[in-house]
Amino acid sequence: MGDSQAPRVLMKGLEAMGEAAIRAGCRYFFGYPITPQSELPEYMARRLPEVGGVFLQAESEVAAINMVFGAAGAGGRVMTSSSSPGISLKQEGISYIAGAELPCVIVNMMRGGPGLGGIHPSQSDYFQATKGGGHGDYRLLVLAPASVQELADLMFEAFELSERYRNPVLVLGDGLLGQMMEPVRLPPEQAVAPPNRPWATTGARGRAPNLVSSFHIDPAELEALNLRLQEKYRTIRAEQTRFAVEDPEGDARLFLVAYGTAARVCRAAMRRARAEGIPTGLIRPISLWPFPDAAFEQVMERALGFLTVELSLGQMVEDVRLAVAGRRPVEFYGRTGGMLPDPEAIVERLHLLWEKVGVRHG
Incomplete structure (x- = not known):
């Protein structure tokens, strides 16, 4: 913009x-x-x-x-x-x-x-x-x-x-x-x-008074x-549902889900995971409400699992699970108190999820 x-x-x-x-x-x-x-x-x-x-x-x-x-x-x-x-x-x-x-x-x-x-x-x-x-x-x-x-x-x-x-x-x-x-x-x-605001309390000369309550x-x-x-x-x-899906090669099978600062860390983790043979993408909600369920529908056919990463002990993950509706496993990794997640730790979680969904990589 x-x-x-x-x-x-x-x-x-x-x-x-x-x-x-x-x-x-x-x-x-x-x-x-x-x-x-x-x-x-x-x-x-x-x-x-x-x-x-x-x-x-x-x-x-x-x-x-x-x-x-x-x-x-x-x-x-x-x-x-x-x-x-x-x-x-x-x-x-x-x-x-x-x-x-x-x-x-x-x-x-x-x-x-x-x-x-x-x-x-x-x-x-x-x-x-x-x-x-x-x-x-x-x-x-x-x-x-x-x-x-x-x-x-x-x-x-x-x-x-x-x-x-x-x-x-x-x-x-x-x-x-x-x-x-x-x-x-x-x-x-x-x-x-300002645009036309007929509801505003700008004085009632020549019109009925407005009540804001x-x-x-x-x-x-x-x-x-x-x-x-x-x-x-x-x-x-x-x-107004807004999101970004990052899938560099169009082959992602696991998807990180994160917003804000956590998404920046996940972008680095995604690159490392791909270098280690795990085809990973990133779903980044931009509107948290309304939550972008459509992002998950967009990738559901090829997704095998999701890992939600937050700077909390698990809040957005509830909306992710609602969007996925039990069709794929949804795992969570979070840090709290001002601690940032480490890309290496996220990649470790991706390896565990990759094994959990039954896919072997070289």
């Missing part, structure tokens, strides 16, 4: 996200500092005033997400960012925003846990992100970049998706992706003029809201 005519610039992941957000028309940021994502609000604090925007460091994560609620309800292009325990504090507000059908973008650069945990990379917030971390039957569209270029591209696109579906979009990264530096082509600048005391009204939301979520499932 980066502008193919633009020069490549070396940027830290979090700063590339901030610049992409501004180029997507974001003019409001409310947040609270927490490592390892503090460079993103720092960047927005510097850049937003330069483009006529507003940066405000709230007194807490709870305050920040409610400021997002207010700005989104007034029709602003708005975002917030945090890291694992900070996102936990925002969950009530996120549920309100989803129930009120307001567009906004939320960034979670995950850190290890549970509790306060540590600042090293982790993927232990998958359940929180994809299963609805707060109360109610709501969903977030969840995007999982795996490079600085994708951090910028998906951040830019997140604003368009949130507007299209009037729904919060979560960009899910981790401490390693946010801190690394890579060459990136930034997306083109978008027009600042997720509060419905009548059970029938609340059920109607939930049914309408579910219809929207079905549309998102149909239109």
